[in-house]
Amino acid sequence: xxxxxxxxxxxxxxxxxxxxxxxxxxxxxxxxxxxxxxxxxxxxxxxxxxxxxxxxxxxxxxxxxxxxxxxxxxxxxxxxxxxxxxxxxxxxxxxxxxxxxxxxxxxxxxxxxxxxxxxxxxxxxxxxxxxxxxxxxxxxxxxxxxxxxxxxxxxxxxxxxxxxxxxxxxxxxxxxxxxxxxxxxxxxxxxxxxxxxxxxxxxxxxxxxxxxxxxxxxxxxxxxxxxxxxxxxxxxxxxxxxxxxxxxxxxxxxxxxxxxxxxxxxxxxxxxxxxxxxxxxxxxxxxxxxxxxxxx
Amino acid sequence: xxxxxxxxxxxxxxxxxxxxxxxxxxxxxxxxxxxxxxxxxxxxxxxxxxxxxxxxxxxxxxxxxxxxxxxxxxxxxxxxxxxxxxxxxxxxxxxxxxxxxxxxxxxxxxxxxxxxxxxxxxxxxxxxxxxxxxxxxxxxxxxxxxxxxxxxxxxxxxxxxxxxxxxxxxxxxxxxxxxxxxxxxxxxxxxxxxxxxxxxxxxxxxxxxxxxxxxxxxxxxxxxxxxxxxxxxxxxxxxxxxxxxxxxxxxxxxxxxxxxxxxxxxxxxxxxxxxxxxxxxxxxxxxxxxxxxxxxxxxxxxxxxxxxxxxxxxxxxxxxxxxxxxxxxxxxxxxxxxxxxxxxxxxxxxxxxxxxxxxxxxxxxxxxxxxxxxxxxxxxxxxxxxxxxxxxxxxxxxx
Numbered sequence: 001x002x003x004x005x006x007x008x009x010x011x012x013x014x015x016x017x018x019x020x021x022x023x024x025x026x027x028x029x030x031x032x033x034x035x036x037x038x039x040x041x042x043x044x045x046x047x048x049x050x051x052x053x054x055x056x057x058x059x060x061x062x063x064x065x066x067x068x069x070x071x072x073x074x075x076x077x078x079x080x081x082x083x084x085x086x087x088x089x090x091x092x093x094x095x096x097x098x099x100x101x102x103x104x105x106x107x108x109x110x111x112x113x114x115x116x117x118x119x120x121x122x123x124x125x126x127x128x129x130x131x132x133x134x135x136x137x138x139x140x141x142x143x144x145x146x147x148x149x150x151x152x153x154x155x156x157x158x159x160x161x162x163x164x165x166x167x168x169x170x171x172x173x174x175x176x177x178x179x180x181x182x183x184x185x186x187x188x189x190x191x192x193x194x195x196x197x198x199x200x201x202x203x204x205x206x207x208x209x210x211x212x213x214x215x216x217x218x219x220x221x222x223x224x225x226x227x228x229x230x231x232x233x234x235x236x237x238x239x240x241x242x243x244x245x246x247x248x249x250x251x252x253x254x255x256x257x258x259x260x261x262x263x264x265x266x267x268x269x270x271x272x273x274x275x276x277x278x279x280x281x282x283x284x285x286x287x288x289x290x291x292x293x294x295x296x
Numbered sequence: 297x298x299x300x301x302x303x304x305x306x307x308x309x310x311x312x313x314x315x316x317x318x319x320x321x322x323x324x325x326x327x328x329x330x331x332x333x334x335x336x337x338x339x340x341x342x343x344x345x346x347x348x349x350x351x352x353x354x355x356x357x358x359x360x361x362x363x364x365x366x367x368x369x370x371x372x373x374x375x376x377x378x379x380x381x382x383x384x385x386x387x388x389x390x391x392x393x394x395x396x397x398x399x400x401x402x403x404x405x406x407x408x409x410x411x412x413x414x415x416x417x418x419x420x421x422x423x424x425x426x427x428x429x430x431x432x433x434x435x436x437x438x439x440x441x442x443x444x445x446x447x448x449x450x451x452x453x454x455x456x457x458x459x460x461x462x463x464x465x466x467x468x469x470x471x472x473x474x475x476x477x478x479x480x481x482x483x484x485x486x487x488x489x490x491x492x493x494x495x496x497x498x499x500x501x502x503x504x505x506x507x508x509x510x511x512x513x514x515x516x517x518x519x520x521x522x523x524x525x526x527x528x529x530x531x532x533x534x535x536x537x538x539x540x541x542x543x544x545x546x547x548x549x550x551x552x553x554x555x556x557x558x559x560x561x562x563x564x565x566x567x568x569x570x571x572x573x574x575x576x577x578x579x580x581x582x583x584x585x586x587x588x589x590x591x592x593x594x595x596x597x598x599x600x601x602x603x604x605x606x607x608x609x610x611x612x613x614x615x616x617x618x619x620x621x622x623x624x625x626x627x628x629x630x631x632x633x634x635x636x637x638x639x640x641x642x643x644x645x646x647x648x649x650x651x652x653x654x655x656x657x658x659x660x661x662x663x664x665x666x667x668x669x670x671x672x673x674x675x676x677x678x679x680x681x682x683x684x685x686x687x688x689x690x691x692x693x694x695x
Contacts (some may be wrong), residue, residue, distance in 0.1 A: 024341075040346070085503065176311060184346045186348035
């Protein structure tokens with residue numbers, strides 16, 4: 001019976017209780033680890049894409065390296081940067097050893113994980129922020145886990161292939177050749193049961209009846225097709241913090257949505273909701289009010 | 297059947313190559329499929345499908361191909377042995393290897409199904425199969441040894457159920473349209489226009505090159521980063537367009553927030569374009585702009601997007617006094633105005649919120665389609681429309 005050794009390893013780690021993942025997500029993570037392929041994670045903002053890498057690293061007991069991609073990021077920066085200006089400066093003012101080019105080569109996140117002895121978790125965050133060609137420029141490096149520093153001819157090869165987790169917010173389409181090499185997972189928006197568990201992690205002492213009321217309002221809001229930006233998990237957690245701090249009661253929550261600003265981040269959305277309640281529209285109080293989908 | 301799965305996925309339009317297929321095979325060989333069809337569903341989806349927009353297609357194919365395959369099943373020793381000794385094919389060419397891989401994968405599926413059939417027998421009282429739930433690294437319910445708990449999917453929720461649920465219907469890009477997706481689709485209007493002669497001094501590159509050169513000045517030039525796209529939006533409002541208010545409003549918001557455009561001007565009309573267009577969505581007379589002036593003012597390089605359902609009384613389009621507002625009747629037919637617009641501007645597209653299967657039923661929509669390429673108001677439709685606006689030649693009328 002062949003079990004991938006990594007899978008065994010996965011079983012060994014004593015972990016944290018800070019991250020709730022669906023079975024499908026965990027299977028995707030396992031698969032990526034076993035196949036040594038990058039894992040591409042997409043999903044609505046606020047569903048914990050970035051956190052996944054942190055918690056995977058924690059659960060696997062591996063160090064983590066993150067690369068937060070920006071619109072100006074270049075693929076080569078992830079490998080290394082040759083600091084020519086520093087070198088020129090040093091040459092002018094006689095600091096440092098200008099003859100040693102290696103002293104001016106700074107490894108990027110990818111380079112550092114390759115060079116490190118221990119297996120790392122490498123997070124490439126928001127890869128879609130960068131230029132269209134960015135993922136293509138990384139194809140070979142991610143495939144072979146090695147690259148050559150042009151200036152010195154040194155080759156940096158990964159001693160142990162890192163677990164690569166890539167997140168995307170769908171701002172741009174990723175190139176096919178890149179997608180082909182990845183394991184893909186789309187983080188679903190959590191259903192009520194899963195959401196209760198997630199909230200429990202953040203607010204363990206929350207009264208169950210209050211939580212129900214909170215979630216009824218939350219899922220009702222998400223169900224409104226007029227909203228331009230639907231509230232997400234992280235906004236729900238913030239909202240509950242605000243509610244708890246203000247000591248709101250369940251009865252007040254039944255008829256109102258206090259601290260609307262922590263849920264709706266768009267002026268038009270807030271207006272349309274106020275408009276709705278202002279015209280005598282009612283807010284749901286029970287799960288049945290949300291329709292058959294939520295009847296438990 | 298496995299092969300059928302592969303081809304059915306491809307037939308459904310999911311971009312899928314042998315590379316992904318090999319990946320799934322490898323994962324199966326490593327025992328990643330655990331012990332249930334649900335887990336096989338998750339695994340195959342993670343390996344084969346690379347965008348949530350195809351999840352719904354995947355679900356439909358999965359439900360169709362594996363119809364009747366229910367319940368949990370375990371990997372037999374026989375299967376595991378087979379997986380442990382995969383065919384060695386080092387000396388083969390890529391094509392041969394691919395062909396072989398296909399064969400073996402079909403074989404693999406056959407065995408899967410045999411197991412599944414026998415598994416059903418077990419439910420009828422047989423005791424041949426040993427449950428393997430304990431091997432699964434991610435047991436449902438309760439704490440996992442790694443501390444990452446598995447939540448969500450209840451135990452009795454089978455892969456088939458998940459697949460048949462079609463929860464990802466809303467992510468299909470050929471159906472829905474939300475603001476964010478629209479913006480993403482419109483981004484192409486920006487991307488394709490960053491070009492031109494290298495006239496701008498690239499300071500960073502110049503410094504870097506100079507340093508590399510050991511202090512000899514080296515100037516680097518680059519093309520200007522300028523978006524030359526100017527967009528004219530002509531929007532049908534009121535009447536039959538009312539049911540499409542939300543999708544149209546999202547398109548409008550997305551266009552307004554698309555800062556990459558060099559210029560963007562919306563105008564409004566009702567049903568068909570005649571002498572006047574309106575700057576105001578209420579079509580107030582004082583916001584009227586003669587259509588002729590508009591064409592003089594905006595040169596042929598403006599890209600024109602007309603949004604409307606293209607369905608009206610035929611008379612409104614081809615009648616001499618077609619304008620629905622009797623006070624504004626005119627001698628030029630609506631269709632003539634449309635022809636003038638099509639002739640004046642190099643690129644014009646018509647975006648229709650109605651689904652394409654309804655277009656042939658409307659006489660006027662058929663006529664208008666012969667003048668402008670028509671696309672549906674969906675993410676896919678907008679992407680096609682954008683490429684028709686940007687592309688080298690005028691796209692032929694769609695559908």
